[in-house]
Amino acid sequence: MPRTAGTIIQATEFNQVVDSYNVLWNDPTTAPFTYDNTLHTSDVERRKGWGQGATTASVSAQAKILANDYNLLAAYINSGEYHRLDAGMTLNAYVANVNQEIMATDLNGFETLITNLASNDTKFDLGADATLTPSVVSESNGGTPWGTADLASALTRGTLTSVLKYTWSDYNHARHFFNSGGQAIIDLEAVGGTNGAPEWDYVFDQIDSIYVGAKTTSSGGSNGTGAQNFYSLTTAYQQVYNAVGFDTSGIGSYIGMYGGYSAYGGREVTVNAKLGMDGTDFCMWLQVILTEDADDVGQVDCDITVFGGHKVAIDSPNSGYLATSNGSNHKIGSTAYTFATVTAKQPTITVDSNWTYSS
Numbered sequence: 001m002p003r004t005a006g007t008i009i010q011a012t013e014f015n016q017v018v019d020s021y022n023v024l025w026n027d028p029t030t031a032p033f034t035y036d037n038t039l040h041t042s043d044v045e046r047r048k049g050w051g052q053g054a055t056t057a058s059v060s061a062q063a064k065i066l067a068n069d070y071n072l073l074a075a076y077i078n079s080g081e082y083h084r085l086d087a088g089m090t091l092n093a094y095v096a097n098v099n100q101e102i103m104a105t106d107l108n109g110f111e112t113l114i115t116n117l118a119s120n121d122t123k124f125d126l127g128a129d130a131t132l133t134p135s136v137v138s139e140s141n142g143g144t145p146w147g148t149a150d151l152a153s154a155l156t157r158g159t160l161t162s163v164l165k166y167t168w169s170d171y172n173h174a175r176h177f178f179n180s181g182g183q184a185i186i187d188l189e190a191v192g193g194t195n196g197a198p199e200w201d202y203v204f205d206q207i208d209s210i211y212v213g214a215k216t217t218s219s220g221g222s223n224g225t226g227a228q229n230f231y232s233l234t235t236a237y238q239q240v241y242n243a244v245g246f247d248t249s250g251i252g253s254y255i256g257m258y259g260g261y262s263a264y265g266g267r268e269v270t271v272n273a274k275l276g277m278d279g280t281d282f283c284m285w286l287q288v289i290l291t292e293d294a295d296d297v298g299q300v301d302c303d304i305t306v307f308g309g310h311k312v313a314i315d316s317p318n319s320g321y322l323a324t325s326n327g328s329n330h331k332i333g334s335t336a337y338t339f340a341t342v343t344a345k346q347p348t349i350t351v352d353s354n355w356t357y358s359s
Contacts, residue, residue: 024048080339090113137349139354191302225242227240267293314342
């Protein structure tokens with residue numbers, strides 16, 4: 001809370017501010033969280049913590065707080081802000097006189113920023129410094145025909161389903177991955193065959209990549225709606241993304257041969273997700289379901305591939321930015337206090353279930 005003007009900050013008060021930032025920079029508790037189906041969705045403390053090493057900004061008891069102490073904490077906070085927002089960050093200026101005593105009110109700006117950050121989901125935002133790897137693993141159906149090939153009057157819709165598994169060595173690695181802005185990625189592609197490739201690839205292009213994150217599930221395209229996020233998932237499958245109603249008029253003779261839905265607009269892409277433990281590993285399963293239009297009059301025989309990948313935070317600021325004049329806001333002397341890469345906490349992605357057709 002705001003402090004009394006005109007008084008010098010005490011070591012205990014300064015360390016309280018450092019500790020409040022460590023809840024975000026490092027973790028809310030020194031004891032690792034364990035996965036619990038109920039607490040995962042209800043305990044908001046789990047949504048804090050980027051898994052960085054604890055700051056070195058704390059001071060010893062009875063120490064006099066000087067500019068160097070203040071500037072060190074500012075460097076950490078600035079790097080956390082750059083990680084989240086880079087160009088739009090809240091930049092905390094350094095105190096120029098290294099021997100200057102720090103007043104109690106000098107900490108108010110830090111406390112306001114930390115409180116606001118801790119209480120809203122902007123802490124999950126990922127700035128420019130990230131590695132995007134949309135294709136860690138892929139699963140193709142090999143062009144095996146699917147779909148019911150019924151006339152429009154039958155109103156039957158075949159489905160094609162595959163499951164990808166995202167695995168972390170423990171629950172906290174997954175928390176830190178998602179809390180720091182990491183996302184699980186799904187991409188789809190259709191090529192070849194006689195029927196369905198242009199139509200389904202048009203569907204996939206309208207969706208673009210699908211991103212599952214701590215804050216939301218979204219896609220880069222113009223069609224589809226995200227629902228749920230990492231912290232709303234449980235051990236039972238829930239829909240996290242759905243897209244339906246694609247206008248693919250004029251793409252090929254496969255479309256609309258017998259009337260019915262306009263331009264086969266009933267094609268659908270659904271992604272469901274669930275969480276759970278596999279031995280000591282913590283896992284997320286993404287189930288991808290493709291549903292053909294009710295009016296399909298020829299089986300789809302193109303090669304459909306699902307790609308699983310991730311987006312993960314790397315050093316923020318990066319070395320290029322640190323070399324600029326603005327980089328001094330993240331350094332004390334020649335030492336840079338950056339948000340360190342979390343690629344070591346990115347998931348291992350595997351195919352849990354090959355493409356399966358169901359009428």
